[in-house]
Amino acid sequence: xxxxxxxxxxxxxxxxxxxxxxxxxxxxxxxxxxxxxxxxxxxxxxxxxxxxxxxxxxxxxxxxxxxxxxxxxxxxxxxxxxxxxxxxxxxxxxxxxxxxxxxxxxxxxxxxxxxxxxxxxxxxxxxxxxxxxxxxxxxxxxxxxxxxxxxxxxxxxxxxxxxxxxxxxxxxxxxxxxxxxxxxxxxxxxxxxxxxxxxxxxxxxxxxxxxxxxxxxxxxxxxxxxxxxxxxxxxxxxxxxxxxxxxxxxxxxxxxxxxxxxxxxxxxxxxxxxxxxxxxxxxxxxxxxxxxxxxxxxxxxxxxxxxxxxxxxxxxxxxxxxxxxxxxxxxxxxxxxxxxxxxxxxxxxxxxxxxxxxxxxxxxxxxxxxxxxxxxxxxxxxxxxxxxxxxx
Numbered sequence: 001x002x003x004x005x006x007x008x009x010x011x012x013x014x015x016x017x018x019x020x021x022x023x024x025x026x027x028x029x030x031x032x033x034x035x036x037x038x039x040x041x042x043x044x045x046x047x048x049x050x051x052x053x054x055x056x057x058x059x060x061x062x063x064x065x066x067x068x069x070x071x072x073x074x075x076x077x078x079x080x081x082x083x084x085x086x087x088x089x090x091x092x093x094x095x096x097x098x099x100x101x102x103x104x105x106x107x108x109x110x111x112x113x114x115x116x117x118x119x120x121x122x123x124x125x126x127x128x129x130x131x132x133x134x135x136x137x138x139x140x141x142x143x144x145x146x147x148x149x150x151x152x153x154x155x156x157x158x159x160x161x162x163x164x165x166x167x168x169x170x171x172x173x174x175x176x177x178x179x180x181x182x183x184x185x186x187x188x189x190x191x192x193x194x195x196x197x198x199x200x201x202x203x204x205x206x207x208x209x210x211x212x213x214x215x216x217x218x219x220x221x222x223x224x225x226x227x228x229x230x231x232x233x234x235x236x237x238x239x240x241x242x243x244x245x246x247x248x249x250x251x252x253x254x255x256x257x258x259x260x261x262x263x264x265x266x267x268x269x270x271x272x273x274x275x276x277x278x279x280x281x282x283x284x285x286x287x288x289x290x291x292x293x294x295x296x297x298x299x300x301x302x303x304x305x306x307x308x309x310x311x312x313x314x315x316x317x318x319x320x321x322x323x324x325x326x327x328x329x330x331x332x333x334x335x336x337x338x339x340x341x342x343x344x345x346x347x348x349x350x351x352x353x354x355x356x357x358x359x360x361x362x363x364x365x366x367x368x369x370x371x372x373x374x375x376x377x378x379x380x381x382x383x384x385x386x387x388x389x390x391x392x
Contacts, residue, residue: 040053093116126154275313
């Protein structure tokens with residue numbers, strides 16, 4: 001519990017995107033408390049760099065897909081138990097679960113009534129499927145931090161205090177980058193066309209998409225001479241990505257680290273990305289992109305029956321109209337991807353529209369105000385103050 005060193009926060013992030021969110025939240029909490037805060041829990045290398053000693057490697061639980069998780073279920077269930085027991089032993093001032101609702105919210109639910117507030121960061125997508133989840137999680141959470149401006153009403157109607165803090169992608173836009181230095185380091189000519197390729201941050205995504213992306217590059221290279229690919233990735237899957245790009249028909253440079261990723265965004269002409277959080281990062285950076293995805297066929301059939309949304313990219317959801325082209329499932333073929341990318345590599349009205357709409361989405365997601373991680377940290381501290389006030 002709280003001491004002269006400030007509150008103890010127990011965090012749980014189950015995948016790379018949550019690791020980034022958690023690391024930024026930790027940095028903001030340290031800044032807001034002048035360092036008077038400590039951490040425990042589960043996270044990746046970015047959170048560990050901020051001072052977290054993770055209970056286990058998050059690759060054990062970073063599984064995507066309704067069918068894919070079945071083979072990993074024993075490990076996931078065991079790690080749920082481990083995480084709950086560690087949180088109970090730590091007796092933190094707050095427990096913050098970050099995204100990965102299939103894992104982290106189940107742990108939170110098992111901690112209900114244990115004497116510390118339960119906060120979840122990143123609202124489950126109840127507006128896309130299973131709206132009944134909002135009522136269920138409102139029964140055990142104490143506060144919810146939302147990334148999207150239209151989310152709070154879905155949960156507040158069930159009595160769950162909810163705060164829109166903004167999307168973390170808008171923080172990346174403020175980070176200085178040096179695309180010229182990146183090109184020079186990699187030996188890329190100033191006028192050479194660059195495509196930023198992001199095949200995902202999970203092993204399953206890369207396994208399903210990397211070969212298709214490579215073939216699409218081959219089709220594109222016939223129309224775009226001297227094409228080069230920049231491939232930002234994360235440490236948890238970097239060796240898998242390195243192996244995958246080795247067979248691509250164009251030169252491909254694998255990049256690690258946030259600084260290189262954002263420099264790659266600025267150096268590139270367009271992007272091809274696995275649909276996910278990176279889509280709004282690309283929109284904020286002003287880089288037009290094609291969003292692609294494939295899952296196991298059974299997962300796809302189940303998703304078709306339960307999803308209620310017209311778009312999958314965040315920018316399109318926020319504006320309620322298509323922003324980035326979406327090439328999904330059976331349509332996700334090399335010729336289709338190449339045909340969608342070609343107008344974005346040239347001077348076209350379509351390219352200009354995507355950039356313009358991306359900036360509008362970024363504004364609605366909180367760009368220009370306090371950083372989302374700072375708003376999230378202040379909300380967490382406010383919850384702690386309310387909790388301390390209620391118990392005094």
